[in-house]
Amino acid sequence: MTHLALLGPQRDHPTVGRALDALGVGAGPLVAITAGWQEREGETEELAGYLARPVRDLALYRAVDDLFRADPALFAAHRERMARLQELQALYRTRLKFAFRAARAMLLADGRPAVLEVARTSALAGLRRLDGDHLAAVRAIHAAFDRDLRPAARDAVRAARAPLAEAIGGAAAVLVAGGHVGVLLSRLRLLNLGPALAARPVIAWSAGAMAMSDQVVVFHDSPPQGAGAAEVFDTGLGLVHRRTLLPDAVNRLRLGDPIRVATLARRFAPTACLTLDGGAGLVLKNGRAIRQWGVRTLHPDGTVG
Amino acid sequence: MHAALARLIDGTPPAPAAIDAFLAAHGFPLIDRDGATFVFRGTADRVLLQHWVFGLPSAQPFEPVPHTDLWAIHLPLPAGSRIEYKFEVVRNGHGEWVRDPLNPHQARDPFGSNSICAAFGYERPDWTFPDPHARPGLLDDGVIDSRAFGEPRPIRIYLPARFRRSGRYPLLVIHDGDDFLRYADLKAVLDNLIHRLEIPPLIAVLTQTPHRIGEYPDHPGHARFLAEEVLPWVRARFPMIDEPHGRCLMGASFGAVASLSAAWRYQGLFGKLCLLSGSFAFTDIGDHWRGEVFEPVVRFTNAFRARPGRPAEQIYLACGTYESLIYENRSMMPFLQSRGLSVRFDEARDGHNWENWRDRLRAGLSWLYPGPLWMVYE
Numbered sequence: 199m200t201h202l203a204l205l206g207p208q209r210d211h212p213t214v215g216r217a218l219d220a221l222g223v224g225a226g227p228l229v230a231i232t233a234g235w236q237e238r239e240g241e242t243e244e245l246a247g248y249l250a251r252p253v254r255d256l257a258l259y260r261a262v263d264d265l266f267r268a269d270p271a272l273f274a275a276h277r278e279r280m281a282r283l284q285e286l287q288a289l290y291r292t293r294l295k296f297a298f299r300a301a302r303a304m305l306l307a308d309g310r311p312a313v314l315e316v317a318r319t320s321a322l323a324g325l326r327r328l329d330g331d332h333l334a335a336v337r338a339i340h341a342a343f344d345r346d347l348r349p350a351a352r353d354a355v356r357a358a359r360a361p362l363a364e365a366i367g368g369a370a371a372v373l374v375a376g377g378h379v380g381v382l383l384s385r386l387r388l389l390n391l392g393p394a395l396a397a398r399p400v401i402a403w404s405a406g407a408m409a410m411s412d413q414v415v416v417f418h419d420s421p422p423q424g425a426g427a428a429e430v431f432d433t434g435l436g437l438v439h440r441r442t443l444l445p446d447a448v449n450r451l452r453l454g455d456p457i458r459v460a461t462l463a464r465r466f467a468p469t470a471c472l473t474l475d476g477g478a479g480l481v482l483k484n485g486r487a488i489r490q491w492g493v494r495t496l497h498p499d500g501t502v503g
Numbered sequence: 504m505h506a507a508l509a510r511l512i513d514g515t516p517p518a519p520a521a522i523d524a525f526l527a528a529h530g531f532p533l534i535d536r537d538g539a540t541f542v543f544r545g546t547a548d549r550v551l552l553q554h555w556v557f558g559l560p561s562a563q564p565f566e567p568v569p570h571t572d573l574w575a576i577h578l579p580l581p582a583g584s585r586i587e588y589k590f591e592v593v594r595n596g597h598g599e600w601v602r603d604p605l606n607p608h609q610a611r612d613p614f615g616s617n618s619i620c621a622a623f624g625y626e627r628p629d630w631t632f633p634d635p636h637a638r639p640g641l642l643d644d645g646v647i648d649s650r651a652f653g654e655p656r657p658i659r660i661y662l663p664a665r666f667r668r669s670g671r672y673p674l675l676v677i678h679d680g681d682d683f684l685r686y687a688d689l690k691a692v693l694d695n696l697i698h699r700l701e702i703p704p705l706i707a708v709l710t711q712t713p714h715r716i717g718e719y720p721d722h723p724g725h726a727r728f729l730a731e732e733v734l735p736w737v738r739a740r741f742p743m744i745d746e747p748h749g750r751c752l753m754g755a756s757f758g759a760v761a762s763l764s765a766a767w768r769y770q771g772l773f774g775k776l777c778l779l780s781g782s783f784a785f786t787d788i789g790d791h792w793r794g795e796v797f798e799p800v801v802r803f804t805n806a807f808r809a810r811p812g813r814p815a816e817q818i819y820l821a822c823g824t825y826e827s828l829i830y831e832n833r834s835m836m837p838f839l840q841s842r843g844l845s846v847r848f849d850e851a852r853d854g855h856n857w858e859n860w861r862d863r864l865r866a867g868l869s870w871l872y873p874g875p876l877w878m879v880y881e
Contacts, residue, residue, distance in 0.1 A: 209881060237665050277671075377880070378878050378879050379880055380878050381878075405879070405881075408880060417877070418876055422869040423869040429877070445880040
């Protein structure tokens with residue numbers, strides 16, 4: 199049973215209240231995971247004020263910091279894992295640059311439609327294969343870490359996880375805030391909180407929503423260093439299937455560029471690329487969308503709607 | 504000539520009071536889409552516009568405005584240009600260089616200051632101003648007892664806001680760091696770019712030398728200082744990403760030569776270079792025209808071009824279009840790319856000056872060290 203609401207950025211368009219209603223969350227404690235905010239973790243006064251009910255922050259970010267101090271071997275191995283993942287991501291990015299350019303060039307090319315389609319399909323297949331290989335390599339690094347460190351069997355991990363899992367289990371709903379998706383995801387994963395979240399209603403926004411999905415795709419079409427291609431970053435907790443979530447797409451993606459839109463949509467098909475802009479929301483029960491507002495889909499023909 | 508000035512002097516010569524009112528009502532130089540009209544008021548034998556735009560005569564004579572004590576000159580400038588200049592006022596055969604008395608905007612450098620002309624379309628980037636929302640990093644002083652130089656060398660350390668001992672940080676070594684602080688707003692730029700997530704929190708080491716001309720062009724002691732003294736010093740005190748991709752050398756002008764030559768001497772140590780207006784003078788044949796100071800630079804650049812190796816994996820180059828070094832810097836881009844290095848080259852309609860280098864920091868640093876902008880979804 200997974201009951202989930204996936205929302206866009208909350209700062210200017212808070213919709214957590216609407217999501218609570220949509221999920222039928224009644225009275226009872228609300229707990230929050232704000233580890234993506236890192237040092238700002240726990241600054242939930244504004245959220246609690248908006249909801250007009252108490253919100254207890256689980257202090258996951260600090261809990262993992264404490265865990266690292268308690269278990270230096272785990273910390274060292276985790277750090278090594280992150281270094282490997284970063285190195286892998288940089289290599290993937292280098293390869294992606296060329297594969298993305300090739301795919302884009304094919305989508306921009308003129309010619310006989312039948313000939314073009316062969317070239318386009320092949321270029322996109324190259325891109326998809328690269329993404330798939332990368333994700334497999336990421337999974338392998340995680341698997342090696344789990345095999346070598348056996349985090350679930352470590353006393354320090356069990357001690358850190360137990361109160362968090364208990365708080366989640368007793369909550370009317372869990373709010374997972376945005377922030378740094380890598381930090382949020384790595385801390386959720388380290389304490390294996392996915393199963394606990396799967397058992398409770400979850401309202402997750404921005405990076406929080408991304409972390410719930412099968413695979414996390416990071417993106418920004420206008421960074422100061424120049425636009426690159428969206429990158430497959432990691433596996434998520436797997437509570438949302440076959441949906442690539444794109445928070446704040448209206449500001450981060452060139453949605454008016456049909457070639458970029460088409461490339462994204464075709465690259466990740468059959469997974470649907472969904473925008474989660476401010477004010478937007480998607481409510482899922484057992485994987486089925488029961489309500490949505492403001493969510494748009496990127497289509498293979500380059501349109502958004 | 505700017506339309507407003509043309510109207511003032513069209514027909515009857517303007518009275519002194521009308522000129523006073525005109526000068527009070529306008530900012531100078533007068534800017535339009537075609538360029539800039541510089542105005543000087545006063546008695547003189549001649550007035551010259553002295554600027555540092557390579558490709559134009561460096562001294563351009565003003566025209567006296569008949570029946571007034573005004574002088575004016577129109578300089579065509581492409582949109583987005585920014586130049587620095589002075590006036591040379593000649594009286595009784597003696598020329599005196601002064602900043603534009605009608606223009607309060609000045610750029611400072613180690614030799615003094617110049618007036619600034621921002622052409623149509625140029626705006627100082629907002630990220631170069633101190634931002635009250637950006638948490639400030641910390642600047643601290645240090646001293647390295649240098650065996651390479653046989654004397655202690657003071658340095659400064661920049662630690663980012665929210666620095667944590669448990670973190671790991673990329674390193675940026677900045678030649679002429681004090682000058683970058685004074686003349687290129689380095690502190691505000693680093694604070695802002697980190698705050699905006701455009702670069703990661705990083706540790707910067709700011710070096711300063713009393714012997715720039717001697718130590719920067721491929722000086723073995725300088726390279727040794729960076730590789731064998733600065734790096735171990737930082738490593739012993741701060742949690743750095745102690746791999747080539749986490750080490751970057753940056754410098755402007757001769758400082759760029761120092762960065763490249765140090766990386767060339769210690770290949771594999773520094774993964775990234777940020778080279779601003781590098782003085783990469785070289786000769787394909789014959790002699791060069793830049794004078795004695797450039798002798799060791801040309802020797803180095805020629806040697807480098809003959810055997811480039813792999814000084815770094817990622818190199819950011821920038822140069823002002825109005826610099827005499829633009830040809831050399833443009834040449835560097837395909838040269839390095841052909842060696843399989845990752846290179847980015849930016850040009851700006853600006854000159855060989857600190858504010859040009861300041862304005863390039865965002866593009867250069869965010870390309871070399873992309874920040875977590877991609878990773879943060881609030």
